[in-house]
Amino acid sequence: MRWLRVVRTPLGLTATVLMAVVLVAAALGPVVWGTGADAVDTDRILAAPSGAHWAGTDSLGRDILLRVLVASRLSIVLALLATVLAVGAGLVLGALPFLLGRRSGRIVTAAVNIAVAFPGILLALFFAVVFGVGATGAVLAIGLAGAPSFARLTQTLVAEVAARDYVSAARTVGLGRGRILVRHVLPNVAEPLVVNATIGAGGALLSFAGLSFLGLGVQPPAYDWGRLLYDGIGTIYVNAAAALAPGAAVVLAGLAFNFFGESVAKGLGVTVDVGLRPVVRARVRTEGRPAEPDADVVLDVRDLEVTLAGPAGPIRPVRGISFQVRRGEAVGIVGESGSGKSMTALAVTRLIADHGQVDATRLTLLDQDLLAPDTAARRRTLGTRVAMVFQDPMTAFNPTRRIGAQLAEAATHHQKLSRREAMARAADRLDAVRIPDARTRVRQYPHEFSGGMRQRAMIGMGLMNTPALIVADEPTTALDVTVQRQVLELLATIRRSDRAALVLISHDVAVIGDVCDRVLVMYAGRIVEELPADAKPLHPYTRALMDAVPDMATDLDRPLATIPGRPVDPADVPPGCAYAERCPLADDHCRAEDPPLAADSPEHRVACWHAGEEPR
Structure with missing residues (x-):
């Protein structure tokens, strides 16, 4: 039902139809018009548009319109490959700060910020020179040039989701950063990434056409829209349609991707696209009685202090408290x-731990020191x-995950239960907290x-x-x-x-x-x-x-x-x-x-x- 909202608006319906036309042309173009596009007719060299050839012919008498239709497959496939590369590289760079932690992640974030500061076309030209001319080099160039913007978007989305309570709960359970990223973070940022990737494909298409037009992309005898535009510019005063036809195809396909992406964003409610000072450790102030350890004590807190980094200096929201x-x-x-x-x-x-500094004279749970270095035993506790x-x-x-799977995660991780056993225990726990029909509820x-x-x-x-x-x-x-x-x-x-x-x-x-x-x-x-x-x-x-x-x-x-x-x-x-x-x-x-x-x-x-x- 959510996807139906995409086509219920005039813009969404138009974008969907236009997108379908472009994809059908890309799929059927070489099959239906491939033979006619390659047919050489020396009697009709550089012919003007006519009923037989709607956009005229090229220097070998080949039909320009048919060649534009056939070139749609290579143009769109290469643009999509570049988009996949940009999204993949951006996803890795954007997720690295979460995996590496605050200190090491800042290096990756700084590198992404520097790359985003450069215009994408300049990065594409730089990488095109590095990887050489040709379709492969152009895909790598455009893909890597688009990666910084996707990395910035991914960093923002991951940082937002990482602050949610269910991620904190997963950390408490003891799951590693990689597992939390795959299970809890990425599924909740996939939707805006897909939407922005759709819009980004339109930009990649234009960039690819630009590189081919400059002679850095697709090389003869292969041809895409940019290559056809390059060939048509040379005869524009003889036959303007030779340049206008591939140019119009690039514009229409680019608009199809962009409009479709924006329609999906509006239909799904997705938005299309400050460092802190270091924490200064403050001296903990003893506040109250130094109670002795007791076998009956579950939690023992003495002189607990929390220090956070603020824009004007360290902030202490907890100032040396003690209780048992x-x-x-x-x-x-x-x-x-x-x-x-x-x-x-x-x-x-x-x-x-990643957002501030916790200090205490004593902080124990069941007599286990919670301030000691992180170990498997502490995570299990x-x-x-x-x-x-x-x-x-x-x-x-x-x-994005069913209730039962989320409850079962702790049991499979710490108690080493099988999936069937963990789901059975999840249903039992839901029944224990008075949720009716627990065996059905675990699947919701x-x-x-x-x-x-x-x-x-x-x-x-x-x-x-x-x-x-x-x-x-x-x-x-x-x-x-x-x-x-x-x-x-x-x-x-x-x-x-x-x-x-x-x-x-x-x-x-x-x-x-x-x-x-x-x-x-x-x-x-x-x-x-x-x-x-x-x-x-x-x-x-x-x-x-x-x-x-x-x-x-x-x-x-x-x-x-x-x-x-x-x-x-x-x-x-x-x-x-x-x-x-x-x-x-x-x-x-x-x-x-x-x-x-x-x-x-x-x-x-x-x-x-x-x-x-x-x-x-």
């Missing part, structure tokens, strides 16, 4: 947008013992699931192995309250039955309070309060978050409570307490010195100079 999560425990992380919640989750699951539930399951699943695509079912399927993906830690980043934000309750109850059931630790990230204090045993309140990249879910908050920011959530006792005649001002920009954190400018209790001491995260009780820590005080 034990077996069967649910820990909530709450705070406004930009407080560092999601960045903390990505750091502990090691999903930001992350792939089997951590389940990551992303905020938007529609972007967390690969839209993500868009065939509702929002709540996709979120449950995402949880089922995490349960393909035996996770000791479930990290749920805003898992209910896009769901209605009924489905939200179902997802939260499902997470609680899994936690109780498997004794899995749960880290639940949300901006909704009410959700955190209902599900979690302990709450971490983050602001400006720091934990400003850690408290039991049923404890009375002491930090003014925590109290403000709770007051901003209406309940049955809220006075409807009064305006809803809000937190004045805006959250702190991670790139510009002020000295002293980051919350001071919004806090009703702040004084000069607060603005000058940042309070430490101190223990108010064995289970309650707060970072505030006026903890527990009421506003005057």
Whole structure:
């Protein structure tokens, strides 16, 4: 149905018909008109257009129009070969930065940028001289000259897809870059590449005709449209049609490719075609208690700090936080947008290695050091013992692959199950997360699931192995309250039955309070309060978050409570307490010195100079 949209518009229908005519002429030209095109008639040398010869004859009396029709096959085949070479080389160059990583990939990106700066025709002429005259040299010249533009397009598309959640999930599973590229990235950039390749074929056709016209392309006795145009120019004052006929063929075929490509782009909604400063490692600041390792601890985080490269210098969205999560425990992380919640989750699951620097005094999962060099054992631990539930399951699943295949991938990679066994387990996991008719659902695509079912399927993906830690980043934000309750109850059931630790990230204090045993309140990249879910908050920011959530006792005649001002920009954190400018209790001491995260009780820590005080 999507392709029908291509021909429903006047431009699309015209382009499709014109494209069909060109391809039919290329396929049948030599077969139908080949004999007549090569027939020499010395009595009709350089004859003017007539009923017998619509475009006249050449210097040997051969029919020019028939030769134009016969030349269509060689012209289009050579142009398509050059396009395939350009797309292939561009695909390799565009994917190399993803395969090589940020540092080595920058060299490839710089080389592509330099090549794109040169006009394509100059590159084609340069390569034509290098490879020599003839059809083969021209194909190589035009193909390599077109590669930089496709490489730039591929780099852009790959970089966009590489930031999606399902690619991050594949990295967590432990898949290599090559496998991720082939399975998850390239299928999602194929459509715009095909569309741009169709348009690029028109440009390759014109370029090929130009090289043949200059004598660098097809050589006699073979001929294409460019060669016929070269021959016709010599007799243009005797018979103008000798030059106009091949010229018109080049223009019409070029328009057919370009219009068809643009029609496909519009019909499918495809668009036709800033470096960062290096990360500076900052010294980690110790924030809280140095708790000793415990056999019951699943996740141990001490002095975690994340540094990202920014246009004006390093940015620290997470500034030295410490916490532990034990077996069967649910820990909530709450705070406004930009407080560092999601960045903390990505750091502990090691999903930001290519985008920033993660430092910590200790960062362990089941007592395995996550800051140690990457090994197969660490990838297996992350792939089997951590389940990551992303905020938007529609972007967390690969839209080009069936749900069952995506769930089975982790089992086939880590548990070495056969495809049949992995698909059976995928159906079992979908059934475990209460998706009806699971054996049918495993064969469906993500868009065939509702929002709540996709979120449950995402949880089922995490349960393909035996996770000791479930990290749920805003898992209910896009769901209605009924489905939200179902997802939260499902997470609680899994936690109780498997004794899995749960880290639940949300901006909704009410959700955190209902599900979690302990709450971490983050602001400006720091934990400003850690408290039991049923404890009375002491930090003014925590109290403000709770007051901003209406309940049955809220006075409807009064305006809803809000937190004045805006959250702190991670790139510009002020000295002293980051919350001071919004806090009703702040004084000069607060603005000058940042309070430490101190223990108010064995289970309650707060970072505030006026903890527990009421506003005057």
